[in-house]
Amino acid sequence: MKTNRVFLLLIALVVLAYGVIYPNAAVVASSFQRAGAWTLANYTEILAQRIVLESIVSSLGLSIATVLLCALVGVPLAFLFERYTFPGRRLFAAVAALPLVLPPLVGTVAFIFLCGESGILAHGVQNLFRLQNPPWRLSGWPALLLFHTYTMYPFFYVLTGAGLRRIDASLAEAARSLGGSRAFVFLRVLAPQLTPSLIAAALLTFMTSMASFSAPLLFGGNVRVLTLEIFQARQRGDLTMAVTETVILAVISLAALVVFQRYEGTRKFAAATMKGAPRRRVTIASGTARALAATAAIAFAIVLVLPVATLFLVSFAREGSWTTQALPAAYTFANYQRLFSDAYAAEVFFNSFSMSAIAAVAALAWSFCVVTLLLKRARGNATFLGRGGRRLLSLLILIPWALPGTVVAVSVAEAYGQPSWLLGSFVLVGTFWILPVIYFLRFMPLVVRALQASMEQLDPSLGEAAGSLGARAWQRFARVTLPLVWPGAVAGTLLAFVIALGEYVASVLVFVPANRPISIAIASELRDFNLGAAAAYGVVLIVIISISMVIAGKLERLR
Amino acid sequence: MALLSLQNISRNFGTTRAVADVSLDVAQGEFFGLLGPSGCGKTTTLRMIAGLEQPDSGSIHFQDKDITSLPPERRGFGMVFQNYALFPHLNVFENVAFGLRARHAPKTEISDRVRSALELVQLPGYEKRAIDELSGGQQQRVAIARAIAIEPVLLLFDEPLSNLDVSLREETRGELRELVTRLGLTAVYVTHDQEEAFALCDRISVMVGGRLMQSGEPRELYEEPSDIAVARFLGRNNLIRVMRLSSSKTSDGEFKTLDGGHVLHVSVAREDLAPLNKPVVLAIRPEHVRLSQNNEGAPNVLHGTIREIVFAGATSTIRVDANGLLLETLVVQPDGLRVNQECTVMLPADRLRLLNHG
Numbered sequence: 001m002k003t004n005r006v007f008l009l010l011i012a013l014v015v016l017a018y019g020v021i022y023p024n025a026a027v028v029a030s031s032f033q034r035a036g037a038w039t040l041a042n043y044t045e046i047l048a049q050r051i052v053l054e055s056i057v058s059s060l061g062l063s064i065a066t067v068l069l070c071a072l073v074g075v076p077l078a079f080l081f082e083r084y085t086f087p088g089r090r091l092f093a094a095v096a097a098l099p100l101v102l103p104p105l106v107g108t109v110a111f112i113f114l115c116g117e118s119g120i121l122a123h124g125v126q127n128l129f130r131l132q133n134p135p136w137r138l139s140g141w142p143a144l145l146l147f148h149t150y151t152m153y154p155f156f157y158v159l160t161g162a163g164l165r166r167i168d169a170s171l172a173e174a175a176r177s178l179g180g181s182r183a184f185v186f187l188r189v190l191a192p193q194l195t196p197s198l199i200a201a202a203l204l205t206f207m208t209s210m211a212s213f214s215a216p217l218l219f220g221g222n223v224r225v226l227t228l229e230i231f232q233a234r235q236r237g238d239l240t241m242a243v244t245e246t247v248i249l250a251v252i253s254l255a256a257l258v259v260f261q262r263y264e265g266t267r268k269f270a271a272a273t274m275k276g277a278p279r280r281r282v283t284i285a286s287g288t289a290r291a292l293a294a295t296a297a298i299a300f301a302i303v304l305v306l307p308v309a310t311l312f313l314v315s316f317a318r319e320g321s322w323t324t325q326a327l328p329a330a331y332t333f334a335n336y337q338r339l340f341s342d343a344y345a346a347e348v349f350f351n352s353f354s355m356s357a358i359a360a361v362a363a364l365a366w367s368f369c370v371v372t373l374l375l376k377r378a379r380g381n382a383t384f385l386g387r388g389g390r391r392l393l394s395l396l397i398l399i400p401w402a403l404p405g406t407v408v409a410v411s412v413a414e415a416y417g418q419p420s421w422l423l424g425s426f427v428l429v430g431t432f433w434i435l436p437v438i439y440f441l442r443f444m445p446l447v448v449r450a451l452q453a454s455m456e457q458l459d460p461s462l463g464e465a466a467g468s469l470g471a472r473a474w475q476r477f478a479r480v481t482l483p484l485v486w487p488g489a490v491a492g493t494l495l496a497f498v499i500a501l502g503e504y505v506a507s508v509l510v511f512v513p514a515n516r517p518i519s520i521a522i523a524s525e526l527r528d529f530n531l532g533a534a535a536a537y538g539v540v541l542i543v544i545i546s547i548s549m550v551i552a553g554k555l556e557r558l559r
Numbered sequence: 560m561a562l563l564s565l566q567n568i569s570r571n572f573g574t575t576r577a578v579a580d581v582s583l584d585v586a587q588g589e590f591f592g593l594l595g596p597s598g599c600g601k602t603t604t605l606r607m608i609a610g611l612e613q614p615d616s617g618s619i620h621f622q623d624k625d626i627t628s629l630p631p632e633r634r635g636f637g638m639v640f641q642n643y644a645l646f647p648h649l650n651v652f653e654n655v656a657f658g659l660r661a662r663h664a665p666k667t668e669i670s671d672r673v674r675s676a677l678e679l680v681q682l683p684g685y686e687k688r689a690i691d692e693l694s695g696g697q698q699q700r701v702a703i704a705r706a707i708a709i710e711p712v713l714l715l716f717d718e719p720l721s722n723l724d725v726s727l728r729e730e731t732r733g734e735l736r737e738l739v740t741r742l743g744l745t746a747v748y749v750t751h752d753q754e755e756a757f758a759l760c761d762r763i764s765v766m767v768g769g770r771l772m773q774s775g776e777p778r779e780l781y782e783e784p785s786d787i788a789v790a791r792f793l794g795r796n797n798l799i800r801v802m803r804l805s806s807s808k809t810s811d812g813e814f815k816t817l818d819g820g821h822v823l824h825v826s827v828a829r830e831d832l833a834p835l836n837k838p839v840v841l842a843i844r845p846e847h848v849r850l851s852q853n854n855e856g857a858p859n860v861l862h863g864t865i866r867e868i869v870f871a872g873a874t875s876t877i878r879v880d881a882n883g884l885l886l887e888t889l890v891v892q893p894d895g896l897r898v899n900q901e902c903t904v905m906l907p908a909d910r911l912r913l914l915n916h917g
Contacts, residue, residue, distance in 0.1 A: 461644035464611050467631040468638040469658030469709055479657070483648045 004473075005373065005384040012370050016396045019412075019441045022422055024250070024399070026415035027407075031244040042244045055224040056248065062141075062225060063209035066148040070205050071198070073149055074156025077300070081157075082164045085281040086290050088297030095304045097158055099151045101545050102308070103502025105519050106538040108214040109526060110307035111147050112138065113314045113535065116219070120310055124326035139221035147215045150307070152208055156201040163197030203260040210253050211404030213505040218526075226252075227406045227505070234410070234509060246410040250403055257402050308542065315535035322531065335536035345521065345537075352517040355432075356500035359439035363447040364493045366440075370397060371451045401445035405505035408442050413510050432515045438506050443496035450492025454485040487558035494552045498545045561620075562587040562745055563608065563713060568617030570603055577603045579769040580617070585713075585747060590739060592760030593749045596792060600769040602641075602717055605749045609715050610634050621713070632661070637711030639719040643702040645690045651677070651701055652686035658709035676704040679738060696727045703735070707742065714739065716748040720755065732758055753793055757781070765789050786915035790842045797848065797886050798914075799823070799841045803834070812913070814841060819884035824858045825911045840914045847910040848888035850877060850896075851903055859906040861886075865898055879904050 034041055046052050081089055081096070099107065113119050117134040125135045137143075171189055180188065213227040220228065226249045233242035284290045315335055317328030339345045374390055385393065400408050416428035428434050458481065466476045504519035511520055518537055525534040561584035570578040578600040585591045593601040606612040608619060610631035618627045626634060637658075645654050655673045664672075677683050680700035690698065699719060706714060719735075720728045736759050739746050750756050756763050757777040764774040767788040773780060784790035790798065801814035801823065812825040817838060825841065863881030875893040879886045879902060886904055890896070 459642065459644060461640045461642060462646060464609075464631070465638065465640055465644035465705075466646075466657065466661070467611070468609055468634075468636060468715075469661055469705065470632045470635065471657070471661040472632055475661050479660075480646060 008369050008372055009384070012373060012393065015366065016393075018422060019437070020396050020399050022420075023408075023411035023415035026420075027243055027250075027411040028247055030240075030414055031247045034240070042240055046241060046244050051224060052229065052245065055226050055229045055245075056252075058223055059210060059226045059249070060252070062144060062148070062212075062223070063206045065145055066152060066209040067202050067205045069145060069149045070153040070156050071202065074153040074201070075160050075198070077153075078157050078160035078164060080293065080296070082161045083282060084284050084293065086284045086293040086297070088294040088301070092297040092301045092304075095301050097154045098304050098308065100154045100158075101498075101542075101549055102151065103499075103504065103519065103538075103541060103545075104151065104212070105214040105504040105522060106311070106502060106541055107151050107307065108147065108218050109522060109534055109538055110311040111150070111215075112218060113531070114307050114310040115143075115146070118324075120313075120326055123324060127324075127326055137221075138219050140223055143219045143221070144212075144215055144223060147219075148209055148212065150304075152205045155204045155208070156198075159197040159201040159204075160194065163194045167193050199260055199263060203257065206256050206260075207253060207402065207404075210249070210256070211406065211505065213404075213406060213508075227404060230406050230410060231509060239414075242410055243414055246407050246414075250407045250411075253403055253407070254399075311535050311538050311542070314531055315539045317532045317535070319530060319532050332532075335532040336540075338533060339536050339540065348516055348518050348521040349540075351515050352501050352519075355436045355439060355515060355517065356497050356503075358436040359443060359500050360447070360493045360497035362436075362440050363444035363496050364451075364489060366444055367447045367451040367489065367492070370448060371455055374448075374452060375455055397448055398445050400441040401443075405438075405442060405503070406509065409438055409506035409509040412438055412441070429510060430512055432512070434510050434512075435507060435515050435517065438510070439500040439503060442503075442506065443500055446496045446499070447489070447492040450495070451485060451489045454488030455481075458484055487555040491552040491555040494548045494555075498548045501544065502541050561585060562589075562622060563747070564620040565604070565608070566618050566620070568604070568607060568614040568619065570600075570607060570612060570614050576769050578607070578614070581766070581769075581771045582617075583764050583771060583774060585745060588743060588745055590736065590746045590748065590759060590761045592756040592763035593747065593766060594753060594756040594760075594763050594792075595751060595766035597751055599751075599766040601749045601751075601766045604766070605715055605717055605747060608713075608747060609636055609638050634713075635709070635711055636713045636715055637706030637709055638715040639702050639706050639717065641718045641721060643698050643719075643722075645698055645701055645705070647690055649690070650686065651682070651688045651690070651693070654690065654701055655705045655708050657705065662709070672708050672710075673704075676708040677701075679707065679742075680704045681734075695723055696731065699723060699731060703738070707738075707744070711744070714744050714746040716746060716750075718750050719748075721750075721752075728755075735759070765792060767792065783912055784842060784914065787840055787842075790840075790912075790914055795845055795887065796842045797845060799843070799884065799886075799911075800838050801841050802836060802838055805835055811908075814839075816884050819861070819882040821861050821881065821884060823906060823911065824908045825913060826908045842912045842914055843906055843910050845876065845887040846874075846889045847907060848886055849905040849907070850879070850888050850890055851905065857905065859908055859911075860903050861906070862901070862903055865896060865900045865902055868893055868896060868898060 031042055032038055032040065077096075081093055102110070115121055116138040117136060119138070122134045122136060122138075125131070126133070129135075167190060171193075211227060212225070213231070216223060216225045216228045217231070226245055230242050230245045230249065233239075233245060284293055314322070314328065316331045316333070318330040318332045318334065321330040322328035370393065373385055374394055412434065413429050416423060416434075419425045419427060428437065462480050462484075463476050466480045471479065502519055503517065504523070507517050507519055508523070511517060518541060522534050522537045525531075525537065563585040565581055565583050567580050567582055568578060569576070569580055581600075581604055583591075593604060595601045603612060607614050610626070610629055610633075614627065618625055620626065621634070646657065649657070652673055655676050656669050659669045659672060673686070674683070677685060680703050682697060682700050682704065685693075685697070685701075690701070693701065699722070702719070716735075720731055723731060732755060748756070748759060760777060762774065762776055763780055765772045765780060765788075772789045773785045775783075780789065781793055784793055784796070787798065790796045800817040802817065804813040804815055804822070806813050814823045814825060815821070816823060823841065861881040861884070863879040863884075863886070865877055866880045866885075867876075867878040869876040869878070870893070874889045874891055877888050877890055877893065877896065879888065881904060886906075888904060896902075
């Protein structure tokens, strides 16, 4: 028993040392070094540049504005759709989380086709009013904020909705019976209980926005954000600048994490296990209100589906047939035929599939290894690691997920870009393996969390019962634990797999011809104005993701 | 000779002392109860017997072998959990067969033993059922069948009936006792329900605050609780704070009540007479307090006033205030009694128990 744990801990420490501690330390160290000597010069020089300061301010401003806008959209929608029932409610609920499953690059491309200056909407308006020029350009702050709100509002919508569902209706009823007015009850009972959901949503939105790369790259205009600056510095070959900016981005992201979590820690919230009556949805009685709500539901549903529909439409457009018309003039299967016959496309798909599969399977195996160490034992039984040890371990595991993909890619590249004392003469950068490694690091926290949740839900007395019936440790694992936790674990693994499949942010920094993934192909088709081909790649990705999500959802329900 | 023997076992959770220096013996064929309020350490004690928990100090012997650090799967004890802990992904047959499969029993033996275990708990024909298709009572039976299918040398029960409703609980209780007796098993049964423990167990240990307070047959515990905690926990008791008088003799103790100043005579057979001029506690069951109107002059007769009459079906509880000393008595026929009526109560000298102090 104990020797097994020691072995698992050893694996965990080695993986974390190579994957998390050393790369991040290497980046920090080299940001403080110049020609082998320790110095603050990199920071003083870089922070003196207007352009760098501007990008820090822009990144922060964009993220804060995104959080506010997403809250403004997501929270009222959650209240409307969670509290009331009216025609069209289910239609919206079905597509509400759609933007979450779009890979950022695919979403960006779809947005360009729909809202760009030569997209469907702009051309439609231009043709309708016979304007000389496109009525708008999709660029700069408004474009970024619009896109961010579209892709990230579901954090607020989904988490607020879940929070509202969790609130025990009898608490509000008790507060009312004690004489509280509706407003008083909302402020004193409902709002405090929603706070954890809102904080979690704000944190996710902020971090995602800080890490956003595709949108600033493709239609950021003159808005300079840190992720983009790092990318461009690397493109220019200014590695010192890239590394120093990476540290700045990492520090901001981690600081946000700490601030949000500290705020959450200062308040006491209801135990999640509390039993109670769920709140029932109220039917909207007034005719006008019903009509308004229904219209809103349908309108929002259309808005959500439109970018994906556009992508779908453009994927069938004959190349060169879509110039000034609102909609493409000629349709064809040629884009898909090319996708399924072209050797280059086949290679790209093979690369993404194999790298994502390697990363996901490794993440699954890794999860079983670390969750055993992370698990609290029932009834205060001694754990192998103390409380502090468990917290440190889960923090180290969480770091690659909390850091922007740009940071992870730059730090791995920095650490393993030359012979190192950890890998000897082996240089990871420039090989096929750099991307599977980065995918693994970035997405393994998802699998760990999924497995941990499944394991924690497992009634500890089941294992004890098996033990009292004579089952040895491996029998308990194979016959009780595994059959009960695999659906959750596989669902988490699938999620990691599909996210890796569409990964762009980190891939673009370190890919090589030998491991060119789908996202790089999409970007290069877009650059060559092969819009149909770019869209077709996107549609195939969305289809694969949708199928995987359906399977994952079914598995989740199996638990 | 004891089949199972716990010697001075202790267990701490952080700074809390869950089990403190507990020693007990369970004889072959005995139905042994561990009784106490929630949080008293009885479940932890049971889990240490099962091997699910390790004592910080002390030892556990079974058939004279030290099993203190033997893992649960090598003890061969069957255990029935409070929440049953049935495997949700396995059907009834597979649940009951689980322990046999872990032992790699032959196929025919497995099916035979599962069938007979299910017959014993009166669930024949339920083999293919899923666990969530069963009622609470049926799940409970499956849990018992699973534990007895491995033919355990000792059967452990952790409040197995607490999730059943009252009528089903009493019915299952009878069946359980009958089953254990028929199979000639030895059982350790944890419960916080005094009535359940009295009905089931041959012998009971009462635990309070991690300590084992008193062990004995149910009647012995009820009639002669050794100290206040046990007297309080086991049913209702009038606890009377008294001081031993200097006129007190070994065969006839004389005590003065702190409330009311009455003099009570107690036939104290025990050697450990209370020290003089130090408060001690006497206990008497409400059903032993006699209520009457004409008992003048007899010893231990107190005058008082009826303060309250609580009707509770077969009996009624009468609360009497005897000059500041509040006493409860049970009567079958409360006819003719009314609140504020004058009365006398008699406390029979042989029914008053002197409790351990400290």
